[in-house]
């Protein structure tokens with residue numbers, strides 16, 4: 001047999017901080033001062049441990065309103081498209097064009113578990129719609145999934161279709177700036193998800209204008 005390192009300890013073996021695996025794409029957070037060849041060696045170790053890995057990137061940071069990662073390829077063919085499974089659902093995305101963090105899957109399951117049949121939900125910074133789709137998979141809710149990034153809305157729509165037979169509620173996807181919501185949508189919402197940690201406070205006035213009495217804001 002060929003010996004393979006244990007995946008959970010790879011980051012320790014490589015002496016680097018942790019990495020994210022998003023389907024066949026692996027992303028290392030770049031730490032200043034660590035030479036690039038250390039990352040290249042770690043990338044090869046990761047690729048040996050996970051046979052499905054196609055590309056390994058270094059993430060220099062996350063920039064702009066769209067929260068897009070600045071990526072440098074250190075291993076593989078550079079393909080940034082991925083398909084991932086989360087909470088029994090499937091998501092397609094391009095890691096270079098949209099924000100997606102698999103570490104939030106527990107929070108998405110938690111919020112979905114709080115949602116009730118008949119709720120009208122607004123997912124205000126939806127990305128590729130993992131919160132929206134998780135909610136509609138658990139509750140007969142109507143979810144409006146909005147994002148300013150057209151690629152996020154494209155993948156959100158694709159993901160609604162991909163998961164269609166697992167949904168009991170419905171998800172409507174809209175590409176719009178959240179600041180324009182009060183003049184764009186009618187009615188009010190029982191639950192509003194504001195998953196944009198760097199800016200959600202700036203949108204509290206919009207959320208409050210759209211919230212029904214007794215609504216929950218996340």
Ligand code: SAM
Nearest residue numbers: 065066099125126127147148149177178195196
């Ligand atoms: N909720 C998603 C998830 O769980 O994967 C991703 C959230 S990501 C941290 C923040 C998202 O907010 C990005 O997809 C970005 O494009 C979107 N965004 C930023 N400013 C926005 C605005 N003014 N209106 C609508 N969406 C916005």
